[in-house]
Amino acid sequence: MDIIYFLKALLKKKWLILISSMLAVVAAFMFTRNKPKLYVSSSQMATGLTYTDQIRLRDDHVGMFEIDQKFDGIITTITSPIVISLLSYNLLLHDMGGKGQPFRTLKEGQANHPLLKNADKAKVLALCQQKHDSMQMLSAYRPNERELQDILKLYGYDYESLRGGLTAGRMGRTDYIDLTYRSENPELSAYIVNRLYAEFIRYYRSQRTEQNVENVETFANLVEQKKLELDQKVEALRAYKASERVLNVDAASGSEMEQIKGFEKKLFDERANMNTLQASLENINGQLTLAGSGKTVYNTSNNADIITLRRQINDLNETYLKQGGTDEAMEAKLKSLRGQLQNKLDQLTVVTGKNVVSADELQQQKGSLLAQIKATNMNIATLESRISALRGTLGSYASKEATVGSLQQEVTMAQEDYNKLKEKLNAAIDNRTVPQDGFKQSLIGQPAIRPESSKRLIIMGLSGVSVFFLSVLAILFIEFLDNSLKSPSIFERSVDLKLISSINQTDLHKFSILEILQKREALGPGVKKQRQNTFRELLRKLRYEVEHSGKQIFLFTSTESQQGKTTLTQALAYSLSLSNRKVLIIDTNFCNNDLTVQLEAKPTLETLSIPPGQFSIDKVRDYVTRYPSEGVEVIGCKGGDYTPSEILPENHLLNYLPELAQHYDFILLEGAPLNDYTDSKELVNYVQGVIAIFSSQGTLNQTSKESIQFLHGLGDKCIGAVLNKVKEDYLEL
DSSP, X not given: OOHHHHHHHHHHTHHHHXXXXXHHHHHHHHHHHTOOOOEEEEEEEEOOSSOSSSOOSSOOOOOHHHHXXXXXXXXXXXXXXXXXXXXXHHHHHHHHTTSSSOSOOOOHHHHTXXXXXXXXXXXXXXXXXXXXXXXXXXXXTSHHHHHHHHHHHXXXXXXXXXXXXXXXXXXXXXXXXXXXXXXXXXXXXXXXXXXXXHHHHHHHHHHHHHHHHHHHHHHHHHHHHHHHHHHHHHHHHHHHHHHHTOSOHHHHHHXXXXXXXXXXXXXXXXXXHHHHXXXXXXXXXXXXXXXXXXXXXXXXXHHHHHHHHHHHHHHHHHHHHHXXXXXXXXXXXXXXXXXXXXXXXXXXXXXXXXXXXXXXXXXXXXXXXXXXXXXXXXXXXXXXXXXXXXXHHXXXXXXXXXHHHHHHHHHHHHHHHHHHHHHHHHHHHHHHHSOOOOOEEEEOOOOOSSOOOOOHHHHHHHHHHHHHHHHHHHHHHHHHHOOSOOSHHHHHHHOOSOEEEEEEOOOTTTSOXXXXXXOOOOXXXXXXXXXXXXXXXXXXXXXXXXXXXXOOEEEEEESSSSSSHHHHHHHHHHHHHHTTOOEEEEEOOTTOOHHHHHTTOOBOTTTOBOOTTOOOHHHHHTTOEEOSSTTEEEEBOOOOSOOHHHHSOTTBGGGGHHHHTTTOSEEEEEOOOTTTOSHHHHHGGGOSEEEEEEETTOOOOHHHHHHHHHHHTTGGGEXXXXXXXXXXXXXXO
């Protein structure tokens, strides 16, 4: 659907839209006509939530989200039933207690209410004062309190009535809360906004005081409990250190490591000395072997010294090179060792008689070496034992360190919990001592001079505009969801067939088809003559298409039943007869022979058989029913569950349609629906043209599309389609 179609659809229903809008305006006027005049008073209170220059007991940072939450909580408290109840008690005490000019005076019917007549005024006021002082709400389960609730409702001071006229909200992103009340009395409106602030402050600070007292007691108990837990943790740590005789695990383990390093250095030196002694012993044993064989043995004690010096020079030289060869101290030591080595080598070159060594001297040297080796082995064993013992002690320090660390962590956590609770306890004590709400009434409510505007014109205008747009949207929505072929433009977009005519919907209950076609409108004097019978004019267009099609024999069919084939066939026949055409109607709709029934025709089609060569118009006239309308004749059928090929005799009348066309100007046949029956497909072979009837109230399904495809495949034999039962509003769409 395009925009133009929707606009035309709206224009067709413009009166419905306008009338609905006018009714809405009238209804709004009626509703606002008796609206009472209301006086508005406003009061403002500062909260102090957004102030940053005030002195605070704690340096807490409050975010915008938390501030918004606090504002919501304060507004909820202001409009809560308990605060409104305190306000209602005060108002009732003011009006009934004679504290001043009553804000509301009961009407005669209300003043004579049995509730007020039977109530004890003194008890009612005493109960109201007691509830106000104790800041308690009324209970509907207690008779005296339920009676007070009814009296408050009678005065209009109950929660629902007061809450309905009250508006409380934050003023933008400022620190202020605006309190507004509307009532019929300007003094009452001002009194309520001012008294509401006072009742809220009284209730809020009372609740804060009770909460702070509870907080102090709660935190005091928690602090005492955490102090006991902290003392227990500290005592457990102290007892463990005392039992293990260690005050500082890190210091003790560090001392043990230093001892291990010292003993390992000594062990290294002893093992190096052992290697030297072993080499000297091997040398002595070799000399003893030579002496036993009778050979002369010279003193080679310098050999061992030479070996030792060479080893020292090699080790020191390797270290010297690794450090870059720039250490002057190492270089000097290397020179000294090389000098000693050269002296030892020079001594070996001089052999004198004094260098001869006896076997006894060798035995003495061997014994001395063995004693030194034994002592060195004992030193090595002692050092290894001490190192092993120290390593074992160091392993136990790791376990002790883990235990001490765990106990120390428990002490630290207990200390942190204790400090936090102590801080909260101090904060609770500070809040109890110094109130931190920061509330202050910054604007006192004043009685209004003139009533609030009723805004009647705005309400009426909005009502009319709202209903106007709602009506437009409703019509557009209905049109959008409507998938029927309701207008010629929609039909042409949806059906691939030529639309030769559109026929409007007409009421056949009051008039017959012939009466509608022959009906003439009575025109008064001076009235311009014009054709006002839409049905007749549209039928004339269809008649024109039929007369100028160049064909005489037509089959009227449809995709579905109830499309108006029977009515349209009769109407076209009558219209053709009015133009002096002779028309023969043959009812071939065996599944629904309404033509035969409505025209009271003789059901002769199934039995009519004319042998070849014996056809004459006189024989046919014996089976034809003449209609009172001049020029229209009908051949009816019995009807039944069969098709033309199944019921018609061998030499049936349809074989002689060309001969009949010589005696009639037009021959009109009605067939069964294409979607459900094959009758029309069989009858196509006997006619010259096919006209499809579609109802504007119908929709297209897949079967209908297949039937349309069949009609489209007939080519020139398919004259076109007629859109029937079109509402006059949609004829131009």
